[in-house]
Amino acid sequence: MGILSGNPKKEPLHYGEAYDVWQFSMAAKGCLSTYRLLHYHAGDKNLKGIIGDVINQAELEISECDEILIHNGLVPFPALPERPEARLEDIPIGARFTDMEIAAMVSADSAAGLVICSQIMGKSIREDIGMLFGKYHVTKAAIGLKALRLSKEKGWLVPPPLVVERQLEEALR
Structure with a gap:
C-alpha cells in the first residue's frame, strides 16, 4: 500500500491543502x-435568521478546519476578539447598514464561498478534505438561495440589465 491509500485522515496534507484549510479558517x-456585526444592524427577522445560519456555518467551518490543522501539527490563525453587543436602535442611522445592503453582502459572500470551496475540492487529493469542502459548498449554496429568495420577496434584489425585448422579438419571429 502506498502513502496515499487507506484512511484519508492518516494521509499527509499536501502543502496546498494545508494552506487552503488554514486560509479558509x-x-x-x-x-x-x-456576520456578528451585521446581525446587530439587521432589522428584518428573516434576514436575521439567515445571518444566524451563516454565523453557525462559520463557527462549524472554523471548528472543523482548526481541528484538521492541529491534528496535522499546524497552528491555526488566532480567533478574533468578540464584538461588543449593540442594539439596532443604538446605531446611528447614517452608520447603519440597511437590510438590502446586508442581504447583498451575504449573497456575494455565499457566491464567493462557492468558488473557493470548488477550488479546494478540485485541488484536494485527500478524499476527506474534498468531501468536507463539498459539504461546505452545498450549505453555502442553500444559504445563498435563501438570501436570494428573501431579496426577491422584499424587493431588495437589483437585477442586472435584462434582455427582455430581444427575447420577446425572437419569440415573435
Whole structure:
C-alpha cells in the first residue's frame, strides 16, 4: 500500500491543502466577526435568521478546519476578539447598514464561498478534505438561495440589465 491509500485522515496534507484549510479558517474567522456585526444592524427577522445560519456555518467551518490543522501539527490563525453587543436602535442611522445592503453582502459572500470551496475540492487529493469542502459548498449554496429568495420577496434584489425585448422579438419571429 502506498502513502496515499487507506484512511484519508492518516494521509499527509499536501502543502496546498494545508494552506487552503488554514486560509479558509482565517477567512471564516473574519466572516464570523463581520456576520456578528451585521446581525446587530439587521432589522428584518428573516434576514436575521439567515445571518444566524451563516454565523453557525462559520463557527462549524472554523471548528472543523482548526481541528484538521492541529491534528496535522499546524497552528491555526488566532480567533478574533468578540464584538461588543449593540442594539439596532443604538446605531446611528447614517452608520447603519440597511437590510438590502446586508442581504447583498451575504449573497456575494455565499457566491464567493462557492468558488473557493470548488477550488479546494478540485485541488484536494485527500478524499476527506474534498468531501468536507463539498459539504461546505452545498450549505453555502442553500444559504445563498435563501438570501436570494428573501431579496426577491422584499424587493431588495437589483437585477442586472435584462434582455427582455430581444427575447420577446425572437419569440415573435
